[in-house]
Amino acid sequence: MALLDEVKSELSGIDGEMPAAQKAQVTAMLRFGGGLRKVQRNIIVQAQFDSLDAAQWLQDAILHLYGHEALVRTVDHATPHGNVRRYVVIVERGGVALALQTGLLDRQRHQPVPGLPPELANGNIAQVKTIWRGAFLAHGGLSEPGNASYLEIVCPSNEAALALVAAARRLGISAHPRQVRSSKRVTLQDPDAIERMLNLMGAPRSAREWTGKRSDGETRSKANRLANFDDANMRRSAKAAAEACEKVRRAFDILGDDIPPNLKAAGQLRLDHVDASLEELGHLADPPITKDAVAGRIRRLLQLAEKVNKQGGQAAK
Known part of the structure; x- marks a missing residue:
């Protein structure tokens, strides 16, 4: 199992959170995983994930926290590197109600909220942590050890990216928004900040593994550089x-x-x-x-x- 899959599996296995923190995670997963889709006069709530564990967590949370039935559908996408499997969580009946309950739909104007609901952005620290956890489960990436360090989240809008940056700031971590082709991303590049964010999101085991493998990779890279240096000296x-x-x-x-x-x-x-x-x-x-x-x-x-x-x-x- 790739390290990214291990992180998402660990985050999806967290239980015992307060309902307010769980609701913040649901909103973040829906916002960063997809959001609202209008079909005729109905609003369908859906979100797509690369982790089955994350999709099943969201399905259960929607039922227990909000009382709505959600379906999980498997979708295979053809890519230049082969088929990629994704898991789509869909709420077809009660989509408007769920959108209002999660704050994805403005109660006064009935318009989609482009970023995160203000009550979540200004919520307590437990909610801020689960916002990042939900966003990461929905569209997060993590560098493999040995490569340049990064943890990043692809954002659906500029407003969502700015909300995520503000949430990281409340956790004492500096995150940077950046534009990559047509997508907006929020990125952490400092290894210490990445390790701390993994811990704050609730993945201490994965944080230890990532840090350990990164240290091993840096040691090997240093040894290779020294060996190449010695080899060059010998040739000279x-x-x-x-x-x-x-x-x-x-x-x-x-x-x-x-x-x-x-x-x-x-x-x-x-x-x-x-x-x-x-x-x-x-x-x-x-x-x-x-x-x-x-x-x-x-x-x-x-x-x-x-x-x-x-x-x-x-x-x-």
Whole structure:
């Protein structure tokens, strides 16, 4: 089971909430999962979910809190990545009454409320938590560990997004609205804020799992970066050693037997131990010398060869 499915399953299994908090969750699930649809003169309330547990929770809550029968229908959508199954909660009879009871329909004008009802937006903290829980169950997403961290909710309207941002602010969490193509979204990107929101919504087990997997992913990523860095260093060192050996061979060819013994010994060490570092070459010398001394002698060997080569070229002219 994917982590997102585990979060929604955990949130759908919460019971024992006060009725006011449950009603706030119902309203949020209906608002962010779909809302109102007018068919002839009737209003049908419906909401779509990717979690069967969430759909069944809403179906039961509508019956026990408001006394209306709700149906759960399975719908398969064809996508470029294959069929995707969704679960649609529909209230056909009593839709107007339920819309009024949940605050999705304005009682005075009988017009749909574009965001969240004011009484919910200004409700207590328990209601604010279940608003976020309901919105997440309806249209929430969560990054998989190892990817860039995010928790986001796709919103049906700009008003709904702003209401969600205000609700997060009341919980002490900074959420940001953003436009992604044709959809409005509210996003959390700070890992600590995501972990805290998961806990506040009522998914502590999933929060621990998400945090643990994210930490493991960050550790693996760091190890991979270090390994790649070390590998790059090794490649650079091997290339530099190969180039140094080629220069020493050319110097030997130019100078022949006319090479000071200490410079010849340093050059021969370089040729005999291609992969060794300058420090290791110093330890191999007899007697041992410092890496700076090895580097200095090889440098003087190359300079001497270059000088002799230039003099030979001028003499030929």
